[in-house]
Amino acid sequence: MFLNNFLNMRISSIFYAILFFLSSISYAQEPVDYVNPFIGTSNYGATFPGPIAPRGMASISPFNVAGPQNLPLEKDSRWLSNPYVHENTFLTGFSQVNLSGVGCPDLGVLLLMPTTGVLETNHLKYGSTYSNEIAKAGYYSTEIDKYNIKAAFTTSKRVGVSKFTFPKGKSNILLNLGLGLTNEQGAMVKIVSSTEIEGMRSVGSFCYNNPEAAYPVYFVAKFSKPAANFGVWKKPATYKGVEAQWMGYNGKTRLMDASTKMVVGDSIGTYFSYNFDKIETVEVKIGVSYVSIENARENLEKETANKTFNDVYKEAYNAWNQLLSKIKVEGGSTNDKTVFYTALYHTLIHPNTLNDFNGEYPEIKTSKIGKTAGTRYTVFSLWDTYRNVHQLMSLVYPQQQFDMVQSMLAMYDENGWLPKWELNSTETFTMVGDPASIVITDTYLKGIKDFDVQKAYKAMLKSADQIADNPVRPGLKDYIEKGYLTTENGGSVSTTQEYNAADYSIALLAKELGKTEDYKRFLNRSISYRKLFDKELKLLRPRLKNGNWYKPFDPLAGANFTENIGFIEGNAWQYAFMVPHDINGLKKLMGGNKSFTNQLQKVFDDNQFDMANEPDIAYPFLFNYVKGEEWRSQKMVAELVKKHFKNTPDGIPGNDDTGTMSAWLVYSMMGIYPISPGEPKYAITKPMFDKITIQLDSKYYKNNELVIEKTVNNNGYISQILINGNKQNSYFINHNDLVNGQILKVILK
């Protein structure tokens, strides 16, 4: 038996080695081949290494955050927002829907797990260590030590495909609907036949909030081989009354063999068991939907019927390569390319597809099923992504950005408000500010105009002006009357800054649309943060309801996500420069260029700069605002990239924030950065490749491509900037100049 298994193992190892070799040959050198999905799977990056199609609804992640073996990064012992942590070792399945790079837990459910031998339904007992992980864009595989099972995974947009290679003997494929990333519970399952399961799992309560909005993810699972036997397990709650004396089964797990009836419960699952007389593979396809079981089944059939695992992988591979190839980089090390393309990959996960294959999706708030001809996107972490992700989409993937804006406008139609932090058609209202206005303005001003801008403008004004019952802008009355929120509202300074930024975008759009009065009004509103500038500290500072400064005031308080009056996820230093639309105004407040430069440099010198969170991520580029100091931006950005972004699991500085950190890296390595969200302009720093070619979408841009080049002197600073060979004096470039020029050349010295 041992020999036999050993031989089998050897043969399969050789087989996989050959397969890997072949795939290396055929796929080598393509952008997709540089993607390393392990980047961000440690250091709270919160990405997962398993496969997802671009902006896929389904994704598969190895799930290794349950069980005491995984302490301290164990899901029930702390706030943990990801289904996989690279340094953990105890695997309890493969979740079929997942969020990437978020700071709050949700999804991480529908856990598929192959085992062998006698059926065991307790994940703490059936879990295992694992070895030989391989992760590529659209592909993940590992070997499950305890069972000598090879598990490989790929996905189409709405279907996860798992392929298990079992040794000879009794095997089981468990679908655990109880275990999940969060404390949200409840599932329904019905085995349709020996090759099919349908059901749902309740998810939600993102950020431990808004449990009323918990919602179902529906699924249909199809197995390539009929199970020899199957059933449902259910572990009911333990009954405590006097009748417990007659309930010999009290609290015990029930095995409902051959059950094809609907079963519901908090802790249920299915087992499909096999008796193999040789090594055998079983493929499991799981289609998901947020609308219905029928749609989950249709998604499965339309996307993967008659396709093998390899067919689906090939499609995912090609889809990824096509998107990633929109940016071609030359020069740079393999590691440079790896972190670059992996970052670009991470910006193409969220927002992700919500609609089913047939276009249906659950509307937000209305309880209706909507239908879209395009793509209905979801997972809008806008407080993060308004800063750079959507700017990257507008530049490289404008059709996607158009569909995202369309989705945001549909949310306004359905919910009465533009989204703030939307998740699978629930508005979580996480974080602060009014970021949708910035995203929409930014998109429009970059030339992506084929949406209903009048409706968008109306929606923006509603958020900006409606004082009563405004869930987007709490504290708006104070803001409008005083120019700032007071300490009556948490995060009063940060929120004032966010509203300023949003109002600036509204002003820009008003101007574009010829609404002069609005333009003036919002432009005026956009600089009200100045009332919070403490001249002594040269920092922004909270004010009380009576207008007095909040005191005692510690500008260092609030770092590292500790709660801090006046500031959200940061301290006064991390917010001091977060007025990207009014840096010249801020410079004046601070006493001019020199004082501004000193104060900004101090953030870095005193270790107040936090690369891992959004408020200050544009800081490194702000030296561009001071003539002669631009080299500091170039230096700082290069240092930060080198220090924080690596081809290792801890290669993202913190939560990827649905691609925001990654978008920062992509822009930084290209030597441009959207310095003032809403405003179509970029700061120019030093590109980290010799040549970068961005393929432009002919629907929105007249040129076919944009080239960014540099002279080869990696250690120098920019001495000249040329557009199509014409020297330019500014370290900023407008979007139009960028996309209408063809070559941005940076000469280093």
Place this chain on the structure above:
Amino acid sequence: MFLNNFLNMRISSIFYAILFFLSSISYAQEPVDYVNPFIGTSNYGATFPGPIAPRGMASISPFNVAGPQNLPLEKDSRWLSNPYVHENTFLTGFSQVNLSGVGCPDLGVLLLMPTTGVLETNHLKYGSTYSNEIAKAGYYSTEIDKYNIKAAFTTSKRVGVSKFTFPKGKSNILLNLGLGLTNEQGAMVKIVSSTEIEGMRSVGSFCYNNPEAAYPVYFVAKFSKPAANFGVWKKPATYKGVEAQWMGYNGKTRLMDASTKMVVGDSIGTYFSYNFDKIETVEVKIGVSYVSIENARENLEKETANKTFNDVYKEAYNAWNQLLSKIKVEGGSTNDKTVFYTALYHTLIHPNTLNDFNGEYPEIKTSKIGKTAGTRYTVFSLWDTYRNVHQLMSLVYPQQQFDMVQSMLAMYDENGWLPKWELNSTETFTMVGDPASIVITDTYLKGIKDFDVQKAYKAMLKSADQIADNPVRPGLKDYIEKGYLTTENGGSVSTTQEYNAADYSIALLAKELGKTEDYKRFLNRSISYRKLFDKELKLLRPRLKNGNWYKPFDPLAGANFTENIGFIEGNAWQYAFMVPHDINGLKKLMGGNKSFTNQLQKVFDDNQFDMANEPDIAYPFLFNYVKGEEWRSQKMVAELVKKHFKNTPDGIPGNDDTGTMSAWLVYSMMGIYPISPGEPKYAITKPMFDKITIQLDSKYYKNNELVIEKTVNNNGYISQILINGNKQNSYFINHNDLVNGQILKVILK
């Protein structure tokens, strides 16, 4: 406001009074009008007062067994098998599927409850006292004190119809899917629209057993008026981990307003709310199915679409009256007629319909959906009903009995075994013995032969002869080898007696089918109880594995359902005469007629007779076996009827046992009793009406009717028995003689 309500109340009271008066006029004197569904709702009768159509799948019971107000008859504080207890006072809803007269809890779920005012989802808070209960066959109404709501109910076969009359103001109709009679938990619900809900509730674990066989009851609810607003509530389990500190909602009930998504959980429900500016009624129709939601919807539509509450009630009323009119009684008091027709009504509840309108039903064990052209019956409490219920069906409702046998044979096809205690296509294997063989033989020998008797015989032999893996007859090896079960098996004496009775029936059928060898073999097996006869005690007594008597032996032990080695739910006295097929053999063992009579009389004199349980219920008729002592049977039966069966809630001596107690009463009042189950013969005692006319089914019987008459002298004893005017000497009558004669006349003196 108060005046207004008062006026409304007055008007509605008058309205109902008129309605009641009218209905009294039009319906008076019909058999159905004698039914008092309150009989059996106290004293553990376990019947419910709410409406059910004859052999209906759906039924509605007021649910008043939850909450400390109902102690000591509170469902969580004890073994309680019924959703309603007459003396309880605190109502928490109206359950839509219920069992009648059983000793173990199951069903009692889908609790509909109307309330007014601010929404409250905790049944302990929204529950209320109630007044002015009215219960009739197919109808129940009451007034809910706390809310001034009148609630009326009726049913079709698979649909419960509720009609709520609300006062002006805010009203709510709750459908509580958490609360239920048992500890079985789990439900799914989805609000389809402002007038429709669909879902399921998990039920099962009958007798606190076999939880793996828990099964869903599916439902669709339709409301006659669209809700002004609606939603789902869910009370999740309380999370105990460290993350509870972030879960402000931990363990709290969530109100998911306007939710149309699928919600699952142990403690969930829906609320449909209204704002009425005057008194308004809302009708709620709830269709149920054990197959699917689709079938529940079809049941609802096919049975009740476009029908008002009154239409449905009229149909139920007529259906009941048609069946109850099969027996017409003359003479006797109104109370006599009431207890008689109510008993007959109780025999027409179980077995009940399992198949949906389209013929589909869940098969037993196979996990398949079967389809029947006739009726698939369920709830076969055969240990009880083999003694008299099926005999009554064969006589009065032979088509129903035929369908019951067909259902039993279908169960054999599906499950490999004839049923023992079948409940909604789960075999609970409750109680002992092999009663199906007796029922089938009894049916066949009474001339209902249009089923596959060869298959039935084969099935009977399987239960009787297969020693290994025989779930029907545990201990069969001992039984065949030694003639009895030993104390290695619980209830060894009782079970031996049950097997003897079954074997006797098999012998009778073998003889009928010309299988002489089998006839001899089983006839011989049927008297093996004699080996357990202790000549000193003149009682049956357990034997040890080695053949010795079990000692010390207390013949009184085991009364009142206390556990007792050798006997099931009874003591040695209550089982001593339970060999109805071999009373003559028993007489010999006991030392002849006199000794037998003395011993039998002693059971009654020493208060060992238990009217409330099955083993000894034929005892009163056994004096007929001793020439000259028949008067004792007549006396005893009359006394027992008078003592135990009354037109009061406690008017059934104990669990009705799905109509077994009631069938005992029906037969006893008619003056005949099927004395030896399986054998087509009746003992004759004194009819309690002057004239009883049984309408016979022309499909099975050549006469149109059978008349039982007596001379009017209620205090006398039988002096002569005439059939069609011909004097007969025996106090027994064969089934053929009974149904082929036309008049059985009993002359009292």
